[in-house]
Amino acid sequence: MKIIVSLxxxxxNASTGSFxxxxxxxxxxxxxxxxxxxxxxxKSHPSGSFISPLEMPAANPKAKLREVPHQPGVYLMKDRxxxxxxxxxxxxxxxxxxxxxMASRKTRSDLKTRALIDSIHDFEFHIVRxxxxxxxxxxxxxxxxxxxxxxxxxxxxxxxxxKIRMEDAWPRFSTTRMKKDxxxxxxxxxxxxxxLRETISWLNRSFGLRVCRPAIxxxxxxxHCNADIIxxxxxxxxxxxxxxxxxxxxxxxxxxxxxxxxRELFDTLRTDMAKAAENLDFxxxxxxxxxxxxxxxxxxxxxxxxxxxxxxxxxxxxxDLADLGEKLGLPAPPRVMECFDISNVSSNHIVASMVRFTxxxxxxQNYRRYRIRTVEGQDDFASMAEVIRRRYSxxxxxxxxANPDAExxxxxxxxxxxxxxxxxxxxxxxxxxxIVDGGKGxxxxxxxxxxxxxxxxxxxxxxxxxxxxxxxxGESDPILIPHDQGALKxxxxxxxxxxxxxxxxNALLYRRRMKESLLDDxxxxxxxxxxxxxxxxxxxxxxxxxxxxxxxxxxGISEKFATALLEWFEENxxxxxxxxx
Numbered sequence: 001m002k003i004i005v006s007l008x009x010x011x012x013n014a015s016t017g018s019f020x021x022x023x024x025x026x027x028x029x030x031x032x033x034x035x036x037x038x039x040x041x042x043k044s045h046p047s048g049s050f051i052s053p054l055e056m057p058a059a060n061p062k063a064k065l066r067e068v069p070h071q072p073g074v075y076l077m078k079d080r081x082x083x084x085x086x087x088x089x090x091x092x093x094x095x096x097x098x099x100x101x102m103a104s105r106k107t108r109s110d111l112k113t114r115a116l117i118d119s120i121h122d123f124e125f126h127i128v129r130x131x132x133x134x135x136x137x138x139x140x141x142x143x144x145x146x147x148x149x150x151x152x153x154x155x156x157x158x159x160x161x162x163k164i165r166m167e168d169a170w171p172r173f174s175t176t177r178m179k180k181d182x183x184x185x186x187x188x189x190x191x192x193x194x195x196l197r198e199t200i201s202w203l204n205r206s207f208g209l210r211v212c213r214p215a216i217x218x219x220x221x222x223x224h225c226n227a228d229i230i231x232x233x234x235x236x237x238x239x240x241x242x243x244x245x246x247x248x249x250x251x252x253x254x255x256x257x258x259x260x261x262x263r264e265l266f267d268t269l270r271t272d273m274a275k276a277a278e279n280l281d282f283x284x285x286x287x288x289x290x291x292x293x294x295x296x297x298x299x300x301x302x303x304x305x306x307x308x309x310x311x312x313x314x315x316x317x318x319x320d321l322a323d324l325g326e327k328l329g330l331p332a333p334p335r336v337m338e339c340f341d342i343s344n345v346s347s348n349h350i351v352a353s354m355v356r357f358t359x360x361x362x363x364x365q366n367y368r369r370y371r372i373r374t375v376e377g378q379d380d381f382a383s384m385a386e387v388i389r390r391r392y393s394x395x396x397x398x399x400x401x402a403n404p405d406a407e408x409x410x411x412x413x414x415x416x417x418x419x420x421x422x423x424x425x426x427x428x429x430x431x432x433x434x435i436v437d438g439g440k441g442x443x444x445x446x447x448x449x450x451x452x453x454x455x456x457x458x459x460x461x462x463x464x465x466x467x468x469x470x471x472x473x474g475e476s477d478p479i480l481i482p483h484d485q486g487a488l489k490x491x492x493x494x495x496x497x498x499x500x501x502x503x504x505x506n507a508l509l510y511r512r513r514m515k516e517s518l519l520d521d522x523x524x525x526x527x528x529x530x531x532x533x534x535x536x537x538x539x540x541x542x543x544x545x546x547x548x549x550x551x552x553x554x555x556g557i558s559e560k561f562a563t564a565l566l567e568w569f570e571e572n573x574x575x576x577x578x579x580x581x
Contacts, residue, residue: 061100061101061120061121061122061123062101064122064123065098065101068093068094068097068125069094069127070092070093070094070095071093071127072089072090072091072093072128072129072130072131073089073090073093073126073127073128073134074087074088074090074125074126074128074134074137074138074141075087075088075089075090075093075096075097075123075124075125075126076124076125076141077100077116077120077122077123077147077149078120078121078123078124079119079120079121080121081484082122083483083484084141084145084147085116085120085147085148085149086116086147086148086149086150087138087141087142087145087147088138089134089135089137089138090134093125093127097123097125100116101117101120103117112149116149131300132192132297132300135191136159136189139158139159148483158178158189159177159188159189159190159191159193160175160176160177160188160193160196161175161176161186161187161188161189161190162174162175162186162187162188162190162196162200162257163176163184163185163186163187164184164185164250164254165183165184165185166183166185166247166250167183168215169215169243170217170236170237170243170246171247171250172209172210172211173203173253175196175197175200185254187254187257187258190298192298194294195293195294195295195297195298196298198290198291198294199294199299202291202294202295203253203256203257204232204233205232207249207252207253208231208232208233208234208241208249209233209234209249209250209253210227210233210234210236210237211227211233212225212227212237217236217237218237219237219238221237222235222238225237228240234246256299257299259299262295265295266295269288269291269292269295270292272288273285273289276288317359317360317361317490318333318359318360319486320360320486320487320489320490321334321335321359321360321490323486323487323490324433324486324487324490324491326487327470327479327481327485327487328433328461328470328472328479328487330432330433330459332432333432334432334433335358336358336429336430336431336432336433337356337357337431337433337434337435337494338354338355338356338357338391338431338433338435339354339355339357339434339435339437339494339497339498340352340353340354340384340387340388340391340434340435340436340437340446340498341353341437341495341498341499341502342372342380342383342384342387342437342442343499343502343503343505343506344372344378344380344383344506349371349506349509349510350371350372350375350378350383351369351370351371351372351502351509352369352370352372352383352384352386352502353367353368353369353370353498353499353501353505354367354368354369354370354387354391354498355367355494355497355498355501356431357490357493357494357497360490362497368391369501369502369505370386371509372386373386380438380441380442381441381442381444384436384438384442384445384446385445385446385448385449388434388445388446388449388450389449389452389453392430392449392450392453392455392458393453394428395417395428395430396413396453398427398428399417399425399426399427399428401427402425402426402427403420412457413453413455414430414455414456414457414458415457417429417430430455431458432459433459434450434458434459434460434461435460435461435462435491435494435495436461436462436463437462437463437465437495437498437499438462438463438464439462439464439471440462440471442462443460443461443462443471443473446462447460460473463491463495464478465495467480468481468483468491468492470491518540518572519533519534519540519543521572522565522568522569523564523568524561524564524565525565528556529556529561532555532556532557533551533557536554543565543569544566548562548563550562551565551566
């Protein structure tokens, strides 16, 4: 038997002196997926060396199935290296896991499912109280482990929370995905977003709570609202209810969201539904049925699964930082990192984002977003150069303005900035590592701009998304970090966060653009004039039909401007498909 070997020590066998054989011409009866090793003492063998299978902990998933209960929960599939490759939830763990190890022909006909089944070497499971908890835990574990066979929940989107600011004059319910330390009351998270929104709508109608957006509603708000007319609101805006009585309604609604008195509420709804059905009022009965189902989904008891509360996680920021510093050859772990991403869904709004991670965790207060100013069209390279130039020239200028007595002439600029940070005199701390989302092109532009600013020694890398390759200046070949290593997972987390932040800004600008009206294109139009015209006439069409005298009667608008505006309307008819409201 001829063996062609490529010897490379691994962490697992470095202490024993054995090596893994990566390329070998093996006998036909030996699986090509079997790992082999060659002993350092080279015991005698007819072929000239001693070869044995690589020792790995044996796993028997089918035998382990007997330990799985018939309860709801979450399961984690592992491959031969112990890496998590799939996370799933189940109403009945025993039945769901059995379907993997006793798969039908129909199940194995799907290529992806068959590849997953063939890769499973072991599994673990976690029991929860109900299906809602299993959905919450599944989403959390997928975000932590990022298994290769999972598609859903891989983004950064979180489950909905209900928020209410009790300090407001007239509090109102709203939904959010991020809990902040802002003094508001939060309820949730809730796994069923549709049921939650219907529940909030029912609470607002039942308790007469306001749904209008103004912080302090008044008579002007009331004129544009129909909620009081159809008896869905207690109308605090016109003083129909005082604040104490309104807050009492808010407290009652909050008790419902907390699940207090849930059994009595459900019994009342079931009784009303039965009476409506007896009276042949099937529309009302169906409406009550939907309300009851939404309440049951929303108010099912769930726990918030946070890290360190009995659920394993591979997210270890400090260890990942140390691993990243070692992989990149940095003198120390990059305590502060900044990552840049360009979002150019269309040429109308080309934006960029910069997110900062401190000690391996997001530092949301230091996120920044940019609108690209000097680049025409979709040019990621030039856009990356602009945002790098703007970010670090600003850091240098602000730190220089805050330290006019500092001398940088005889000192390396990067070291000078580090010294100011150590002395507590830096207004903005220079990062230990700069990450750009992209390959050699984006990295080259970032390096060029940093050198122009004198920041030659600032570490910078590029992360290409297709194969997760890490590009380093001056090196033609990328660094390939294994996907199960904490260093790459940390880079993926900061890259995905930058991507989310950039796309969110682009979506925000798009929504603003959709709200713009034809008035924005009129010559001499200011935001105040536009607001006055829409408040007075209600729509652009009514402005067109008004006379110059009527328009000129508004404060800050002259008849001369009104005449020019009406003439402009005549010359520029509304383009087809344009929003004219």
